[in-house]
Amino acid sequence: MPESARAERAREAREARRQQILDVALDVFSEKGFHDASITDVVKAAGVARGTFYQYFDSKQAIFHELLDQLIENLRDSIVGVDVSEGAAPVRQQLVTTVTGILDAVDQQRQFVRIVLRVAVGLDEEVDAKLSEFYGNLRAFIAMSLRRGQMLGLIRECDPQLAAVCVLGAFRAVVEEYLGGDDKVDTHRLALGILEFSLKGLLA
Amino acid sequence: MPESARAERAREAREARRQQILDVALDVFSEKGFHDASITDVVKAAGVARGTFYQYFDSKQAIFHELLDQLIENLRDSIVGVDVSEGAAPVRQQLVTTVTGILDAVDQQRQFVRIVLRVAVGLDEEVDAKLSEFYGNLRAFIAMSLRRGQMLGLIRECDPQLAAVCVLGAFRAVVEEYLGGDDKVDTHRLALGILEFSLKGLLA
Amino acid sequence: MPESARAERAREAREARRQQILDVALDVFSEKGFHDASITDVVKAAGVARGTFYQYFDSKQAIFHELLDQLIENLRDSIVGVDVSEGAAPVRQQLVTTVTGILDAVDQQRQFVRIVLRVAVGLDEEVDAKLSEFYGNLRAFIAMSLRRGQMLGLIRECDPQLAAVCVLGAFRAVVEEYLGGDDKVDTHRLALGILEFSLKGLLA
Amino acid sequence: MPESARAERAREAREARRQQILDVALDVFSEKGFHDASITDVVKAAGVARGTFYQYFDSKQAIFHELLDQLIENLRDSIVGVDVSEGAAPVRQQLVTTVTGILDAVDQQRQFVRIVLRVAVGLDEEVDAKLSEFYGNLRAFIAMSLRRGQMLGLIRECDPQLAAVCVLGAFRAVVEEYLGGDDKVDTHRLALGILEFSLKGLLA
DNA sequence: CATGAATGAGTTTTCATTCAT
């Protein structure tokens, strides 16, 4: 079936082009922000014509939303639960590994940080909803983990919802502060710091 | 001195008008964001003509910056240190009172939250600098308090800088989550939650 | 009649104020041009309120027109004819004196030059008409003098109208070139140059 | 090379469009002046959208400056020197031909006159500089010619600089007076008049 | 009569989007 083969190749080319524009847009948006970045900036950087852009994306909003979806999905993928089954590694060690892993993933793609923590904040309702959903899921996941921990007697009595907000807030703040710029960081140290803080608090 | 009296009244009227426009702009910006709010929106809501706006403010940026300055100053004013001198109230109680007070202040003016935590984020370099400075001061204050606590043996061994980032992040997240909408909240409960979390952590 | 005396004083005060604003406007317009000079510039320089300005002049155009009228009248006054009656000074000497006198008058008030030769040019139809009339009168005066000179056998055969245009053009160009800036000039030398040129031409 | 051919056609179309807008702007500016002509006037007359204008020109100022550059270049091109080599036509005849030619060129494009002699006068510093340079070059050219004439014994003793100012002034005045409106003129007669005046003066 | 705050029509300019080639 030579025709379907050709069609296939065309589809792949289209997909590649599409992703290329998305990649470029990530750079442009993360550097200039949403409003200060123009479609002109994107198409120039991508080396395509204005019209071409609109063959792949419906609007400036649309590409940003898609971008955000990709970012969120990537972030989600780098987050995995803790195995509490017998024979698994000690919980604390698992936590350190997990949190370090997330920080490493974020560290790899700092544009993510800028987009999710700066550019996308307060943009429009749809974006807000997406971020809310993402954070909500994370919070729910954390809260659930805490509840399970409470049942296992590992976590003290507390409002898991509120506690989850605090944990996530601390984490986000560390990311924003230490991974918002271009400085190198010791992700292991940060992960330890966040976990010690969240688990043991600051009292002597 | 009737002349100076009249001049005084005029000056006051001007100041009142100015503040009125600022107040209206606070509403408009907090509801629509910076880019989606036009000067037309502001002047319509204020019931003045376009030109009037420009008699009081140089530009759209200018009024937003001024607004932000006011908000930050207000926030700063609601934050006070903890008295560790002898005869002072127990530190823990003071902390609860302080944090509850801050939450109450923010609760009173929820537009503040939307502006500072959403609208102003990632707007432009000057705004970024202002927020950075504000958060930096807060962090420095917290870090210093932690260091003092360490010397008094109250706070455990840790990187005060990193810990301050976590504390502030947890606090910010709580504000954003619980005071970002229009729901009523129990600020005392939130303050307790944040403090317990920050001081004792979550382990059983 | 104390009342009329008071009224008189008031009238004089009004007149003085009016002239003061005109004087200031002359400075402002000659420096900034018509469009780039704002009413704000004028009232600030005059030390009066905006409303006051409009009590004395109907509009920005109006004050400029009035200004131009004054300037033109002043220029006209510094121009006098040549006495060809018996016993009068030699015509050539009279001409030198007259032209030098005009140049001196203009030299005294260089703002005149800027207003009449730059600012007022191409402003609007009414201004154009005024300048046209002024130049037309001058040309007519010169043409008439030339015709009289022809009858006396002093001036050669030529189209007096066209010749008047040339004479006036040469004069204007000299004023513009040598009195347009702030450099000191030798008006006598300029007058001689213009006259030699106009009377004898440039051929050896 | 079909591609370069298409690109070539596109480039030409762009250039044509650009020139069309310039032509229209020449009309609009020469009729209304710079300040009274709005971009709206230009684009309406050109039959294009607002945005199209800004694809070709950076600003209202920019198109005017470009327009002025074209006009000045055109004027310059219509001016040629006088050939004093042996075997050349008599100088006087050459001068008549040259001056008549310039007047004819100007006659052809009366908008030039209005723009250069009215609209552009006193507009802004850059425009002033351009006109100054143009007139300066002309003056310098005339002054140099006069100096050469003096060396050949054709031109009498005089300040060539001042004489050049007079010659140019006379010429300009004739252009302004006779070619400023829409009346037909006999350029040959005007050229003769200017030359007779400049060379022989008005004395009998 | 003086004041100066208020007005709002009018201007230039931007930029996401469309569409003929």
Next chain:
DNA sequence: AATGAATGAAAACTCATTCAT
């Protein structure tokens, strides 16, 4: 499918003029 010239709605901002005090 790619191009990029054309579009025009919408925005910020100015400033001559008015009018209540």
